[in-house]
Amino acid sequence: MKAIRRFTVRPVLPEPLRPLSDLARNLRWSWHTETRDLFRAVDPAAGSAECDPVRLLGAVSAGRLAELAGDEQFLRRLAEASADLRTYLDGPRWYQDQLAGGAELPAAVAYFSPEFGVTAALPQYSGGLGILAGDHLKAASDLGVPLVAVGLLYRHGYFRQSLSRDGWQQEHYPVLDPNELPLGLLREADGSPSRVVLALPGGRSLHAHIWHARVGRVPLLMLDSAVEENAPGEREVTDRLYGGGSEHRLLQEMLLGIGGVRAVRTYCRLTGHPAPEVFHTNEGHAGFLGLERIRELGGTGLDFDAAVEAVRAGTVFTTHTPVPAGIDRFDRELVARHLGDDGELPGVDVEHILRLGDETYPGGEPELFNMAVMGLRLAQRANGVSTLHGQVGREMFAGLWPGFDAAEVPITSVTNGVHAPTWVAPEILRMHGPCDGAPGRTAPADSIPDRELWDLRRTLRARLVTEVRERLHASWRDRGAQAAELGWIDGVLDPDVLTIGFARRVPSYKRLTLMLRDRDRLGKLLLHPTRPVQIVVAGKAHPADDGGKRLVRELVRFSDDARVRHRIVFLPDYGMAMAQNLYPGCDVWLNNPLRPLEACGTSGMKAALNGCLNLSVLDGWWDEWYEPDFGWAIPTADGLAVDEDRRDDLEAGALYELIEDRIAPRFYDRDGEGLPGRWIEMVRRTLRDLGPKVLAERMVAEYVERLYAPAARAHRATDRGAARRLAGWKARVRSAWPGVAVDHVEASAADGAGGSAELGATLVLRVRIALGALEPDDVEVQAVAGRVDAADGISDAQVFPLKPAGGQDLEGRWLYEGPLTLDRTGPYGYTVRVLPTHPLLATGAELGLVALPAESAGDGAGVFLR
Numbered sequence: 004m005k006a007i008r009r010f011t012v013r014p015v016l017p018e019p020l021r022p023l024s025d026l027a028r029n030l031r032w033s034w035h036t037e038t039r040d041l042f043r044a045v046d047p048a049a050g051s052a053e054c055d056p057v058r059l060l061g062a063v064s065a066g067r068l069a070e071l072a073g074d075e076q077f078l079r080r081l082a083e084a085s086a087d088l089r090t091y092l093d094g095p096r097w098y099q100d101q102l103a104g105g106a107e108l109p110a111a112v113a114y115f116s117p118e119f120g121v122t123a124a125l126p127q128y129s130g131g132l133g134i135l136a137g138d139h140l141k142a143a144s145d146l147g148v149p150l151v152a153v154g155l156l157y158r159h160g161y162f163r164q165s166l167s168r169d170g171w172q173q174e175h176y177p178v179l180d181p182n183e184l185p186l187g188l189l190r191e192a193d194g195s196p197s198r199v200v201l202a203l204p205g206g207r208s209l210h211a212h213i214w215h216a217r218v219g220r221v222p223l224l225m226l227d228s229a230v231e232e233n234a235p236g237e238r239e240v241t242d243r244l245y246g247g248g249s250e251h252r253l254l255q256e257m258l259l260g261i262g263g264v265r266a267v268r269t270y271c272r273l274t275g276h277p278a279p280e281v282f283h284t285n286e287g288h289a290g291f292l293g294l295e296r297i298r299e300l301g302g303t304g305l306d307f308d309a310a311v312e313a314v315r316a317g318t319v320f321t322t323h324t325p326v327p328a329g330i331d332r333f334d335r336e337l338v339a340r341h342l343g344d345d346g347e348l349p350g351v352d353v354e355h356i357l358r359l360g361d362e363t364y365p366g367g368e369p370e371l372f373n374m375a376v377m378g379l380r381l382a383q384r385a386n387g388v389s390t391l392h393g394q395v396g397r398e399m400f401a402g403l404w405p406g407f408d409a410a411e412v413p414i415t416s417v418t419n420g421v422h423a424p425t426w427v428a429p430e431i432l433r434m435h436g437p438c439d440g441a442p443g444r445t446a447p448a449d450s451i452p453d454r455e456l457w458d459l460r461r462t463l464r465a466r467l468v469t470e471v472r473e474r475l476h477a478s479w480r481d482r483g484a485q486a487a488e489l490g491w492i493d494g495v496l497d498p499d500v501l502t503i504g505f506a507r508r509v510p511s512y513k514r515l516t517l518m519l520r521d522r523d524r525l526g527k528l529l530l531h532p533t534r535p536v537q538i539v540v541a542g543k544a545h546p547a548d549d550g551g552k553r554l555v556r557e558l559v560r561f562s563d564d565a566r567v568r569h570r571i572v573f574l575p576d577y578g579m580a581m582a583q584n585l586y587p588g589c590d591v592w593l594n595n596p597l598r599p600l601e602a603c604g605t606s607g608m609k610a611a612l613n614g615c616l617n618l619s620v621l622d623g624w625w626d627e628w629y630e631p632d633f634g635w636a637i638p639t640a641d642g643l644a645v646d647e648d649r650r651d652d653l654e655a656g657a658l659y660e661l662i663e664d665r666i667a668p669r670f671y672d673r674d675g676e677g678l679p680g681r682w683i684e685m686v687r688r689t690l691r692d693l694g695p696k697v698l699a700e701r702m703v704a705e706y707v708e709r710l711y712a713p714a715a716r717a718h719r720a721t722d723r724g725a726a727r728r729l730a731g732w733k734a735r736v737r738s739a740w741p742g743v744a745v746d747h748v749e750a751s752a753a754d755g756a757g758g759s760a761e762l763g764a765t766l767v768l769r770v771r772i773a774l775g776a777l778e779p780d781d782v783e784v785q786a787v788a789g790r791v792d793a794a795d796g797i798s799d800a801q802v803f804p805l806k807p808a809g810g811q812d813l814e815g816r817w818l819y820e821g822p823l824t825l826d827r828t829g830p831y832g833y834t835v836r837v838l839p840t841h842p843l844l845a846t847g848a849e850l851g852l853v854a855l856p857a858e859s860a861g862d863g864a865g866v867f868l869r
């Protein structure tokens with residue numbers, strides 16, 4: 004029989020156990036081992052698998068609760084855990100110390116993301132972006148950063164993966180009842196649920212309720228459209244993560260961006276939380292938050308351009324991928340229909356909105372509205388997520404700042420980090436000592452004897468072996484096998500064999516099957532008589548990606564082969580719970596993306612924090628922090644003129660060679676006591692020297708210092724009057740810019756008349772500049788100098804500001820001059836340029852306007868010294 008209605012009966016906890024409820028409802032338990040152990044003790048029969056306190060309290064019997072209410076020892080532990088949580092939530096932390104030290108920091112930051120991976124018990128993530136967002140919240144909580152996070156509550160989350168008999172990915176969508184999740188409903192003073200409403204075309208409306216999770220100190224607000232006020236179609240808007248067609252995605256993103264700002268306003272009104280001064284948007288998906296804030300300001304009489312200035316000042320945009328599929332582009336017509344007069348944001352001119360998403364660069368498509376482009380236009384500060392990705396992002400978006408070299412495109416980078424207490428095995432965490440909530444603490448791995456460290460590694464490997472067998476067994480039962488056929492699974496993996504892990508989503512650039520390039524060679528590695536290797540693989544392909552599913556099937560079929568199945572396994576349903584045991588249990592973490600498409604990659608960081616060595620293409624974070632003591636770099640063929648097939652062959656060959664010649668021999672090179680001394684030394688160096696760099700605390704502290712603090716200062720400086728003046732100034736500069744020119748450049752005696760000059764010599768440049776309708780205060784005139792290539796391109800440029808030197812000449816041109824020191828030998832050159840300048844600009848490139856000498860100027864401009 005099927006129930007016609009369902010609801011959740013909440014447990015009534017006996018008085019002495021009441022604090023369990025608070026402990027369950029703050030997700031801090033997800034990174035606090037003692038609290039998790041306490042919940043395990045509530046119902047030891049529930050097993051040690053995924054911990055989910057809210058579900059557990061809902062399922063435990065009244066008899067067991069009564070028993071615990073009289074258990075002195077349990078109550079003592081409960082009191083300790085509660086006191087610990089209170090101390091964690093109340094004490095001043097790093098952020099408060101910075102404020103006390105006089106730092107100008109935002110009163111609050113709103114952090115928007117389409118997905119959040121906080122714990123397996125709140126499955127609202129698909130992969131790296133969501134997990135990173137979860138780690139960002141936890142580290143912000145640890146550091147005391149006043150963040151309010153905003154996302155959507157997907158009633159079906161992301162899919163769960165299983166396999167068909169022949170290895171084809173099967174997708175299942177769980178039905179999530181928010182009442183059974185660690186969430187509370189945001190309510191008005193009268194007890195009714197708080198609501199967000201968006202107007203849709205055709206007189207429809209989209210309603211949402213606001214759920215909130217507590218991530219330590221950080222509230223996470225999640226908008227939910229599955230409410231009765233909605234028509235059936237609108238109820239489905241928050242059905243699943245990254246599903247549905249274009250219009251569905253647009254509605255999700257409108258709810259996230261526009262509805263999200265309204266949810267934050269509601270939360271602040273109800274709780275007294277300070278209003279955010281900085282809005283941080285992750286990838287373009289939440290970009291509509293800027294439009295909602297423009298609409299808010301319109302109500303106060305600010306016109307569109309001035310409102311854009313006020314909004315941009317306090318906005319930070321992070322781009323997370325150079326892969327085009329990761330960037331949302333909508334039909335302009337679809338956007339116009341939803342954001343036009345008939346839809347949401349009345350009073351904001353839709354033509355203005357559409358211009359924000361225009362791909363105004365060569366190759367851009369005129370019918371499309373690009374969310375990343377809008378994100379960059381509506382954020383004064385932007386960043387990529389590793390040094391290499393910053394560079395790639397600057398090149399990718401350089402078309403938005405014409406006239407500037409990629410190096411000057413205003414996109415910086417903050418390299419991602421991971422939250423150690425979430426990802427590090429408790430045994431290793433204990434070795435690190437207590438967390439003190441300050442960024443960059445180091446690991447005392449030095450004091451642990453070799454034997455102890457190696458034994459610990461083996462313990463973790465053995466735990467993984469047990470878990471792999473359990474998961475493999477369950478997977479085979481799912482695939483239709485009888486228990487009696489599965490005896491072989493007891494012999495799968497060996498706790499003493501070199502273990503390589505590879506787990507991630509399965510977009511083609513991550514090359515799940517690169518390791519299968521030469522199957523015989525892989526087979527020999529796995530079955531080596533004295534130095535065998537075993538490999539654990541996992542990953543989900545996007546449900547619409549049949550190519551990805553074929554890769555999964557290829558890998559599954561290889562690992563089903565009776566000759567190798569004890570040495571290579573594919574585990575279905577990669578997720579946080581699996582990942583948490585996988586990283587600590589592996590010796591080597593493999594990553595072989597097509598360089599440079601991995602923006603950062605974070606799984607290797609989590610592995611490193613557990614003393615696992617990395618074996619990776621020099622992409623993302625590994626390009627930045629690779630050292631021979633932390634692992635191995637797989638040589639790549641990017642930049643060579645080879646086709647993809649050949650490239651895969653070359654890179655796979657390099658991968659096999661590293662494992663055969665370097666990695667396996669080192670792992671199995673044992674001393675008289677059976678210890679691999681050199682390997683252990685690498686583990687130690689990884690824990691001690693790499694560990695502190697890859698922490699999310701380091702990342703969040705960098706966001707605070709390099710992006711949030713300047714954005715908060717800019718926000719404060721850009722009040723209504725300043726926003727109006729800035730918008731007016733930009734309009735004036737834009738229209739007058741065609742009249743700006745570098746007319747004449749001359750250099751003093753040391754000029755390379757003969758084409759050469761001496762190191763250390765100083766040139767005095769004198770230049771004449773036409774400013775048209777602008778004044779000297781509106782511009783900065785600079786000499787830009789550096790090494791030149793054969794085509795006279797300047798690299799490693801240095802900038803020398805030139806100063807006004809006595810008024811205008813008879814033709815109305817302004818004279819500027821200044822010294823230029825020749826501090827490099829070899830081919831050297833300079834040029835002169837004019838940029839707009841204003842105290843509220845973050846960089847000279849911000850407007851994308853620059854005036855350079857005409858190419859043909861034969862009067863010394865661009866004279867190159869050899």
Ligand SMILES: *Cc1c(COP(=O)(O)O)cnc(C)c1O
Nearest residue numbers: 130131507578579582604605606
């Ligand atoms: C860390 C993590 C990811 C991201 O891994 P990448 O190396 O960045 O691809 C994806 N899924 C899960 C479950 C993770 O824990």
